[in-house]
Amino acid sequence: MRLIFxxxxxxxxxxxxxxxxxxxxAYARELARRGLDVVLIxxxxxxxxxxxxEIEQEFGRKTKVIQVDFTNGSEIYxxxxxxxxxxEIGILVNNVGMKISEDPTRYLDAPNIDQMLDKTINxxxxxxxxxTRTILPQMLQRKKGLIINLSSEVGNRPYPxxxxxxxxxxxxxxxxxxxxxxxxxxGITVQSVMPLLVSTDMTYKMNTNIFVKSPExxxxxxxxxxxxxxxxxxxLSHSLQSYGLDLIxxxxxxxxxxxxxxxxxxxxxxxxxxxxxxxx
Ligand SMILES: NC(=O)c1ccc[n+]([C@@H]2O[C@H](COP(=O)([O-])OP(=O)(O)OC[C@H]3O[C@@H](n4cnc5c(N)ncnc54)[C@H](OP(=O)(O)O)[C@@H]3O)[C@@H](O)[C@H]2O)c1
Numbered sequence: 001m002r003l004i005f006x007x008x009x010x011x012x013x014x015x016x017x018x019x020x021x022x023x024x025x026a027y028a029r030e031l032a033r034r035g036l037d038v039v040l041i042x043x044x045x046x047x048x049x050x051x052x053x054e055i056e057q058e059f060g061r062k063t064k065v066i067q068v069d070f071t072n073g074s075e076i077y078x079x080x081x082x083x084x085x086x087x088e089i090g091i092l093v094n095n096v097g098m099k100i101s102e103d104p105t106r107y108l109d110a111p112n113i114d115q116m117l118d119k120t121i122n123x124x125x126x127x128x129x130x131x132t133r134t135i136l137p138q139m140l141q142r143k144k145g146l147i148i149n150l151s152s153e154v155g156n157r158p159y160p161x162x163x164x165x166x167x168x169x170x171x172x173x174x175x176x177x178x179x180x181x182x183x184x185x186x187g188i189t190v191q192s193v194m195p196l197l198v199s200t201d202m203t204y205k206m207n208t209n210i211f212v213k214s215p216e217x218x219x220x221x222x223x224x225x226x227x228x229x230x231x232x233x234x235x236l237s238h239s240l241q242s243y244g245l246d247l248i249x250x251x252x253x254x255x256x257x258x259x260x261x262x263x264x265x266x267x268x269x270x271x272x273x274x275x276x277x278x279x280x
Contacts, residue, residue, distance in 0.1 A: 012088040013037040013062075015135065017070065017127060018096030020047035022200030023150060026219035027093050032059040034223070039087065041066045041080065042096070070096050070127040071119035077130040084134065091146045092135045094128045094172075097165075099202065104161035104257075117164070124168035128175060136188070143187040146226065149176040153196045153233065153242055157250070160257045169194075173231070180230045192231045193222055196238040204274075210237055 014031055018024040019040040032038050032055045040055075042048050045067045052063035066083045068076050100120045101110040110116055128149055139145025154162060155169030176192035183190065197212040199205050208214045213221075213235055222234035233239040245253075 012090035013039055013064075014091035014093065015039045015041060015084070015089055015131070016093040016095055017041045017131060019093075020044060020051050022202060023195070023198055023215045023218060024093065024095035025051055026215035027095060027148070027223070029055060029059075030216070030219045030223055031091065031093075032061040035061075036091070037062040039064045039066065039084065039089070041068055043067065043069050070123045071098075073118075073122055074126065074130060077134055080131070081134050088142065089135045089138060090144070091148070092131060092139075094131050094147065094149045096123055096127055097150060097152075097168075097202075098123050099162060100164040106161065107163050110164070120164055120168065124165070125171050128172055132179070136183070139188055140183070140186055145188045147176070147179070147188065147190045148222075148226070149173075149190065149192055151176065151192050151194045153194050153238070153245070155194060156242065156246070157253070160254060177231060189226070190230060191226060193234045194232065194238075194242070195222075195234045196241050211241060213237065 014036050016024050016028045016031070016038065019028045019038075020042040024042070028038050028040055028051065038052075038055055038061060040048050040052055040063060042065075045065070048065040048067060052065050055061055055063050064083075064087070066080060068080060070076070098120060100113075100116050105111075107113075132147060136145070136147070139147075149172050151173040152166075152169040154166040155171075155173045159166035173192045173194060176190050180188075180190035180192075195213075195218060197203055197206060198218045199208050199212050199214055203212070206212050208217075218235055218238075221236070222232065225232045225234065233242045
């Protein structure tokens with residue numbers, strides 16, 4: 001176990017946002033497996049209770065759940081602050097995130113764009129700012145803490161057809177890197193995690209292979225990078241893919257991200273996902 005984890009093991013808890021599925025759930029379980037209690041924050045109460053019960057039974061850790069919809073504005077954070085009052089939070093994982101539209105679209109073509117703009121920014125950006133605002137002060141008092149923020153490979157360059165999502169992930173990456181510099185000397189580590197494809201609902205539960213990781217594998221590998229790097233693709237496979245993608249110039253890359261090519265790839269994967277979901 002890395003020092004950074006040992007340093008938060010004295011009765012302190014951690015918080016994961018978007019903790020009932022996908023990467024967030026995998027982080028929560030992996031951190032519990034490594035001996036930490038957990039506060040799970042997410043949208044669906046039944047799913048929160050189920051994940052909490054799993055963690056308590058499998059890992060013998062204490063849990064607390066907070067039901068919240070992060071597409072709402074800053075008004076939700078007073079309640080989160082009150083719910084967390086008195087808990088020593090050693091690790092914050094800002095995981096929650098969403099795409100502005102299910103399918104790749106040009107900016108103005110996103111369905112319900114007038115509502116979805118605020119919702120996406122609230123969920124992907126405001127949540128990171130406010131959760132950090134809420135929890136960082138108590139970390140500073142204890143002079144130790146770890147904040148892990150889920151950005152994405154799509155925050156490395158503009159990804160047309162997923163532009164609002166891509167731009168929101170640039171924000172998360174920049175904020176994390178800057179915050180790390182600001183608070184490193186105060187005992188706070190901030191890590192920006194930039195995965196490529198992880199098999200979750202967001203990616204239509206794609207089959208896993210050497211390119212596409214399962215959330216469990218991903219969280220395990222990504223947590224092992226804490227203390228070594230404050231900006232990472234999270235796992236070896238994704239780091240190599242990211243390196244390769246960086247070598248492709250925009251003039252070759254951008255034409256591949258058209259509605260037709262992306263649409264075809266998405267549609268095939270999505271068709272299988274919807275079929276599997278129906279069969280369950
Ligand atoms: N999957 C990938 O390939 C990939 C790649 C790069 C980066 N990422 C980033 O990794 C993070 C996690 O992605 P994921 O693929 O694991 O997502 P996911 O499978 O869609 O899971 C999202 C989780 O967030 C919760 N959630 C969604 N909207 C919420 C809201 N408005 N309020 C509260 N909770 C909400 C969901 O809870 P309920 O379902 O219970 O409501 C669920 O627990 C995101 O920030 C994403 O951008 C993912």
